[in-house]
Amino acid sequence: MKILNKFTIKSKILGLSLSVAFGITIVAFAVLYLSSTEISTEIAESVNEQSQNNLSTILSNTYSSCAITDQLINKILIRKINEAKEIIKKRGDFALSPEMYDWNCTNQVTKAESKITLPKMMIGSSWIGYNKDYNVFQPIIDDLREDFYSFTIFQKMNQSGDMLRIATNIKLENGERAIGTFIPHKDNEGQPNPIISNVMSGQSFFGTAYVVSEYYQTLYEPIKDKNDNVIGMIYTGVSLEAVNKLRESILDVVIGKSGFMYVLGASGARKGYYIISKKGQEDGKSVYEAKDIDGNFYIQNFINTAKDSPVGNINFHEYPYQLGEDGTKKNKVAAVSYFKPFDWLIVVETDKEELHEAENMVFAGFKQIYIYIAIAVIISLLGIFFVSVYIADRIGNPISLSSSAMNKISRGEISAALDDISKIEKIIN
Numbered sequence: 001m002k003i004l005n006k007f008t009i010k011s012k013i014l015g016l017s018l019s020v021a022f023g024i025t026i027v028a029f030a031v032l033y034l035s036s037t038e039i040s041t042e043i044a045e046s047v048n049e050q051s052q053n054n055l056s057t058i059l060s061n062t063y064s065s066c067a068i069t070d071q072l073i074n075k076i077l078i079r080k081i082n083e084a085k086e087i088i089k090k091r092g093d094f095a096l097s098p099e100m101y102d103w104n105c106t107n108q109v110t111k112a113e114s115k116i117t118l119p120k121m122m123i124g125s126s127w128i129g130y131n132k133d134y135n136v137f138q139p140i141i142d143d144l145r146e147d148f149y150s151f152t153i154f155q156k157m158n159q160s161g162d163m164l165r166i167a168t169n170i171k172l173e174n175g176e177r178a179i180g181t182f183i184p185h186k187d188n189e190g191q192p193n194p195i196i197s198n199v200m201s202g203q204s205f206f207g208t209a210y211v212v213s214e215y216y217q218t219l220y221e222p223i224k225d226k227n228d229n230v231i232g233m234i235y236t237g238v239s240l241e242a243v244n245k246l247r248e249s250i251l252d253v254v255i256g257k258s259g260f261m262y263v264l265g266a267s268g269a270r271k272g273y274y275i276i277s278k279k280g281q282e283d284g285k286s287v288y289e290a291k292d293i294d295g296n297f298y299i300q301n302f303i304n305t306a307k308d309s310p311v312g313n314i315n316f317h318e319y320p321y322q323l324g325e326d327g328t329k330k331n332k333v334a335a336v337s338y339f340k341p342f343d344w345l346i347v348v349e350t351d352k353e354e355l356h357e358a359e360n361m362v363f364a365g366f367k368q369i370y371i372y373i374a375i376a377v378i379i380s381l382l383g384i385f386f387v388s389v390y391i392a393d394r395i396g397n398p399i400s401l402s403s404s405a406m407n408k409i410s411r412g413e414i415s416a417a418l419d420d421i422s423k424i425e426k427i428i429n
Helices: 009-091 194-200 244-251 298-307 357-410 414-428
Strands: 094-107 113-123 149-156 163-168 181-183 205-211 214-224 230-238 259-265 274-276 315-323 329-339 344-351
Touching: 009 149, 009 214, 009 230, 009 244, 009 259, 009 329, 009 344, 094 230, 113 149, 113 163, 149 214, 163 194, 163 230, 194 205, 194 214, 194 230, 205 230, 244 259, 244 274, 259 298, 298 315, 298 329, 298 344
Parallel strands: 094 181
Antiparallel strands: 094 113, 149 163, 149 230, 163 181, 205 214, 214 230, 259 274, 259 344, 315 329, 329 344
16 A cells, blocks of 8 residues: 555556556457357367368268169169070070080189180080180170170089180280180189179179279179089179269369379279279379388278278278478378279378368468457557546646645645646646
8 A cells, every 4th residue: 555655646547547458458358369269179170070071972972973883884784694695595505515625724813724624515506616716706795795895604614613714705915705714713812702602602793803804893693504503604794994984073073272082992903003093193003002101001001991891981091191391290181981892992082281271261360360459459558548648637637736735735835825726727627
């Protein structure tokens, strides 16, 4: 209290006014900061959720397109195999002749060569024959010839179910028909071939399959003799090149400035290989061993996680791909799903910073608001200061002069006291 007594009334009024102003400003800033922090957090969470939703939507749409394409292809393959059956039915049933034929065989997986003697496979009374020349008409097979579609008749080689191509319109690199090549009952990893397993049990097989030198969407059905024994199988397939619109739709996907979609093989010989790469520039290249900057095999992680997930599930991954100029890690965000019918790993990937551009814009907006508020507060405080000075003068000076006049009267300085009173009147008026 003694310290306060040392200040004039004017100083006290001025100090009180500025203290109140500063107090209100601090409280306002505190409320604004706390509310903006809460809002910023909510916005960040909302932006992050929306970003993931956008990636999910893009991936889901492509997954749906794949599913529709698969259904369409399967319907076409069923129609094609039925056409083949009608032609075969007109010529007679399949049967094995007592006559034998020596075949030179090539395993389509290992390329190992061997010889085998098999009964001639007949349709009615006619031997299907041995025709490697693509320019020589092959009954049934060439009756069904059509761009992008392939047809093959297989004969069972042994009790394990190895299947030999004895008539086909599939070409080898030398331009000949791919007869004499066979599908082994086990793949190169020693696992049962699902095609052979299905057919040998009397079932059809739909799905992606390696056919001589490339992958097709296929339908295989067993060929049975009159005793219902499986003696071979008939095949029809279509290359996915026949559905260019699906490929183009994937290539056309753009997310932000640098995000894109790509497709990898998920199993077998093409596991980790680009099927559809960015702009198609790296199709056929393996990225199975690709690592992020922490040394993690992120592509392998994509594949393993996606294949272990429920059908149609979308998994999100984040991995560091490079260091920024300041030494901090830059991350990519990837949405990944496995489409089993094509054995495709579908990936939508973009830079994490791009996903958070909207969030950064919001934060930048808050910073700008803080600057504007700070400027407004400074101007307001200056205004309050000048108004407080004016008010302090109007109130504090008369009180000070009154006190001075009273002191002078008590000392008998009447004339000087009248001067102070005159000054009071001028201030008031």
